[in-house]
Amino acid sequence: MTEAVSRPTLEAVAARAGVSRATVSRVVNGGDGVREPLVERVRQAVEELGYVPNQAARSLVTKRHDAVAVVIAEPEARVFTDPFFALQLRGISKELTAHDNQLVLLLTEGRADHARVARYLAGGHVDGALVFSLHLDDPLPGLIRNAGVPTVFGGRPDWSDGAPGPVYVDSDNRGGARAAVRHLVGLGRTRIAHITGALDQTSAVDRLDGYRDVMGDADPRLVVESDFTPGGGEHAMRELLDRCPDVDAVFAANDLTALGALRVLRERGLRVPEDVAVIGFDDVLPVAEECDPPLTTVRQDIEEMGRLMARLLLAGPAGQGGAREPTDPSAAGVVLPTTLIRRASA
Numbered sequence: 001m002t003e004a005v006s007r008p009t010l011e012a013v014a015a016r017a018g019v020s021r022a023t024v025s026r027v028v029n030g031g032d033g034v035r036e037p038l039v040e041r042v043r044q045a046v047e048e049l050g051y052v053p054n055q056a057a058r059s060l061v062t063k064r065h066d067a068v069a070v071v072i073a074e075p076e077a078r079v080f081t082d083p084f085f086a087l088q089l090r091g092i093s094k095e096l097t098a099h100d101n102q103l104v105l106l107l108t109e110g111r112a113d114h115a116r117v118a119r120y121l122a123g124g125h126v127d128g129a130l131v132f133s134l135h136l137d138d139p140l141p142g143l144i145r146n147a148g149v150p151t152v153f154g155g156r157p158d159w160s161d162g163a164p165g166p167v168y169v170d171s172d173n174r175g176g177a178r179a180a181v182r183h184l185v186g187l188g189r190t191r192i193a194h195i196t197g198a199l200d201q202t203s204a205v206d207r208l209d210g211y212r213d214v215m216g217d218a219d220p221r222l223v224v225e226s227d228f229t230p231g232g233g234e235h236a237m238r239e240l241l242d243r244c245p246d247v248d249a250v251f252a253a254n255d256l257t258a259l260g261a262l263r264v265l266r267e268r269g270l271r272v273p274e275d276v277a278v279i280g281f282d283d284v285l286p287v288a289e290e291c292d293p294p295l296t297t298v299r300q301d302i303e304e305m306g307r308l309m310a311r312l313l314l315a316g317p318a319g320q321g322g323a324r325e326p327t328d329p330s331a332a333g334v335v336l337p338t339t340l341i342r343r344a345s346a
Contacts, residue, residue, distance in 0.1 A: 008049040016045035067102040068092075068313060069149075071117055071131040073138055075109045082228070082256065083284045084302055085133075088154065091306025092130060099314055101127075114139055122147035128313045130154065130306075135200040141166070152313045154305060156202045156333060168333045169309045171300035173203050173281075176338030177210025180251050180279045180298050183340055185214065189249035189277055193222040195236040195261060197253035204228070207253050207281060222247065226257055233260025241268060248276055249346065255280040255287045255297055262291055262345070277346035293344035300338050308334060 010028070014021045019038055026034050027042040028051075034042075045051070070092055072079050079085045089105075096103050104126055106117050121129055121144060129144060132154025144151050153168040184192050194211040197204030208223070215222075221243045226232035233252060237260065240247060252258035258280030262272060270276050272293055280288065283299035312334070 008051040010051075012049055013042065013045045013051050016049060017041040066100060067104055067126045068096055068310065069104045069106055069121060069126040069129040071106045071108070071121075071129055071140065071144075072133050073108050073131070073135060073140055074133045076107050078229075079107060083287060084254070084282060087284065087302040088132065088306040091303035091308075092310045093306075094303075095307040095310035095314070101314070108140070111139075114143055118143035118147050121149045128152070130309045130313060132309075133201070135198070136202070137200065150313060152309045154309055156206070156335075158202045158205075166333075167312055169305050169312065169336070170203075170333060171305065171336050172338045173206035173300075174210040174213070176281060176298035176300065176340070177207040177251065178213050179338070179340045180281070181211050181214040183296075183342075184249040184251065184277055184279065184346060187249070187273075187277060187346065191222065191244065191247045192218065192249040192251065193224070193240050193244065193247045195233060195240065195250060195252045195257050196223065196225045197228040197257070199225055204253055211251055219244065226253065228254050228257060230256045230260035230263075233257035234264050235260075237261040237264035250276060250278045252278065252280045255282045255284045255291075255295060258295055258297070258345075259287060259291055262295075266292075273344070273346050279340075279346045283341050288341070288343070291345065296343045296346040297341055298338050299341050301336055305336060308336070 010021050010024050014024045017024065019042060023034055023038060024042050027039050028046070070089065072085060074085070093103050106120065108114060108117060117140070126149070128150040130152050131140060131144065134140060134153065134155060134157070136158055141157065151167070153166055154170070155168065156170045157166045157168055181192060192215055194208065196208050199205055199208070222240070224236040224240045226236040233256065236257070237250070240250070241264070250261055252261055258278055261278060265272055265276055265278070272278055278295065280295050280297035281300070282302065283297045284302070288295040288297050
């Protein structure tokens with residue numbers, strides 16, 4: 001058996017610094033009204049003794065938990081295989097770490113998990129929530145609003161449940177799609193197809209709308225619905241070639257979809273870009289660079305999207321700390337620009 005190591009207490013820090021317990025508490029919890037020489041003495045005592053604040057007790061004083069929930073409305077098999085999520089989580093984690101906040105990851109395998117997530121958020125364990133990869137009929141926004149947790153969403157919301165002004169961060173999906181398709185038109189391609197993402201997500205809808213902005217009167221058979229995965233891209237590309245064997249360009253809704261499409265084109269003996277030009281979306285590395293040939297794609301700064309989501313949550317209204325309420329009518333969306341990155345596939 002090992003003996004429990006006694007943790008230094010506020011009283012021990014106060015004795016070492018020669019100040020009152022109340023003074024130590026104010027310094028440790030970020031309070032005001034303590035003269036700088038005393039603050040330095042307390043900090044030195046904390047360091048010498050290795051004092052670590054009791055988070056539960058600290059939360060009672062500050063009303064903050066220094067923890068943020070990240071809710072991804074996807075099963076874990078998708079989250080841990082799609083590099084998009086890794087990049088977004090990295091951006092979120094960097095920003096939270098810079099502000100000494102913990103990341104609490106919550107995944108939803110299905111509808112049965114929604115109530116569990118809502119109960120956790122309502123239980124006062126975190127200071128706010130960052131939510132992304134929502135689907136159009138997802139009940140999570142309403143459940144989270146009812147939990148009363150400040151929230152920032154990843155991606156343009158599209159629900160009509162009476163909640164005004166959600167705070168969100170997104171990329172210019174429609175503009176990026178237009179740029180991709182215009183590039184294909186500029187290459188002289190005339191049978192330009194689009195393999196969509198999951199159309200119950202606004203990013204996929206916006207990219208489809210961008211394609212239609214340029215190819216408004218295109219053959220409807222040139223649009224095939226998919227799901228943002230390599231397997232979905234393979235299935236859609238086979239369907240597309242069976243429908244329209246004369247297709248000469250493909251705009252895929254993301255890089256993973258494009259990866260699947262490239263595999264099928266290679267199987268069918270079609271050369272890229274000579275026979276069929278291909279463009280993706282995201283510029284997820286190393287996927288885009290290691291495709292054969294390297295993939296022309298639309299870059300969105302996924303990591304920066306994550307950082308900005310966390311920054312907005314931590315800043316709160318007018319930068320005063322504590323995130324905006326999800327029903328704040330002054331809340332708005334931030335849309336980041338996209339850029340076409342030219343490589344060998346188109």
